[in-house]
Amino acid sequence: MRGVVMYAPGDVRVEDRPEPAVLEPTDAVIRLSATCICGSDLWPYRGDDEIHRPSPMGHEYAGIVEEVGSAVSGVKPGEFVVGSFFASDNSCEICREGYQTSCIHRVGIGSEGAQAQRMRVPLADGTLVATPDVPTEDLVPDFLAASDVLGTGWFAAVAAETGPGKTVVVVGDGAVGLLGVLAAKELGAERIIAMSRHEPRQQLALEFGATDIVTERGDAGVQHIKDLTSGLGAHSVIEAVGTQESMMQAIRSTRPGGHVGYVGVTHGVALPGQELFFSHVHLHGGPAPVRRFLPDLMERIWNRSIRPGKVFDLDLSLEEAAAGYRAMDSRQAIKVLLRP
Numbered sequence: 001m002r003g004v005v006m007y008a009p010g011d012v013r014v015e016d017r018p019e020p021a022v023l024e025p026t027d028a029v030i031r032l033s034a035t036c037i038c039g040s041d042l043w044p045y046r047g048d049d050e051i052h053r054p055s056p057m058g059h060e061y062a063g064i065v066e067e068v069g070s071a072v073s074g075v076k077p078g079e080f081v082v083g084s085f086f087a088s089d090n091s092c093e094i095c096r097e098g099y100q101t102s103c104i105h106r107v108g109i110g111s112e113g114a115q116a117q118r119m120r121v122p123l124a125d126g127t128l129v130a131t132p133d134v135p136t137e138d139l140v141p142d143f144l145a146a147s148d149v150l151g152t153g154w155f156a157a158v159a160a161e162t163g164p165g166k167t168v169v170v171v172g173d174g175a176v177g178l179l180g181v182l183a184a185k186e187l188g189a190e191r192i193i194a195m196s197r198h199e200p201r202q203q204l205a206l207e208f209g210a211t212d213i214v215t216e217r218g219d220a221g222v223q224h225i226k227d228l229t230s231g232l233g234a235h236s237v238i239e240a241v242g243t244q245e246s247m248m249q250a251i252r253s254t255r256p257g258g259h260v261g262y263v264g265v266t267h268g269v270a271l272p273g274q275e276l277f278f279s280h281v282h283l284h285g286g287p288a289p290v291r292r293f294l295p296d297l298m299e300r301i302w303n304r305s306i307r308p309g310k311v312f313d314l315d316l317s318l319e320e321a322a323a324g325y326r327a328m329d330s331r332q333a334i335k336v337l338l339r340p
């Protein structure tokens with residue numbers, strides 16, 4: 001089987017890897033219809049996360065079930081399924097409260113390596129959600145987006161308490177930020193301000209429902225948001241980057257009593273306690289419990305009422321993965337789809 005392995009920053013190879021197999025009775029093995037490169041894969045690619053050994057890559061997946069373990073009853077071979085980047089039992093107390101990424105039995109999918117032809121999915125009953133039938137080819141990118149970036153943008157919008165009558169700001173114009181715009185629109189936000197300096201991403205933000213674009217960042221960006229909101233700041237702010245600058249930009253763009261939903265994996269962020277104390281801003285975020293939202297999101301995709309797959313603006317074969325990483329690293333591509 002072919003799969004993507006990262007050896008060192010900037011060194012991504014496609015090579016032969018062992019065929020995945022059912023190891024536990026709760027496992028499934030799926031054949032990937034499509035997989036993709038994530039913005040978070042760029043942290044090790046750029047040397048911001050350490051790589052201690054050659055690492056299989058990828059945690060976003062959609063495909064056909066090939067084999068299930070003896071304890072699996074929720075999905076069966078031949079079904080098209082989507083799962084999240086953490087496998088979860090979906091039955092413990094934390095899962096039932098909607099935080100499947102903190103499941104007491106959670107298993108990271110990253111170590112299985114979804115950028116491959118096939119993969120093992122642990123805790124298949126709790127993790128995988130099947131479509132009513134095998135979808136047509138054009139819907140595969142939409143379902144793949146549900147595996148992480150759509151579910152993550154959606155969680156950010158929910159954590160930021162987006163809804164009717166709300167003004168929403170989105171910090172970050174990667175796939176998650178753009179799908180945060182889509183989520184805010186679907187959840188009924190009145191005004192959606194996307195912060196982006198890149199023309200093609202601005203266009204997609206507008207297509208997904210943004211009403212305003214702000215190109216400045218940092219203090220100038222915050223000032224522009226204040227100017228657009230009678231000096232108050234937004235009700236709801238989605239933070240989809242994870243740096244000190246983007247986090248402070250999000251907090252300072254939020255009005256007293258407002259909410260920040262933060263889903264950018266934080267790198268070197270330190271929050272000033274006293275500023276936070278006096279801001280009256282709610283902060284909620286973390287690794288998105290995508291599994292909570294999958295049934296709803298997959299139904300919207302099946303009915304074609306949302307098309308989140310538009311974030312994939314480069315479609316390559318799995319063998320071309322290294323070119324895909326380069327394109328995302330240089331921001332020439334928003335998100336790269338890989339066909340096994």
Ligand SMILES: [Zn+2]
Binds near residue numbers: 039040059060085148
């Ligand atoms: Zn991801």
Ligand SMILES: [Zn+2]
Binds near residue numbers: 091094095100103105
């Ligand atoms: Zn659980």
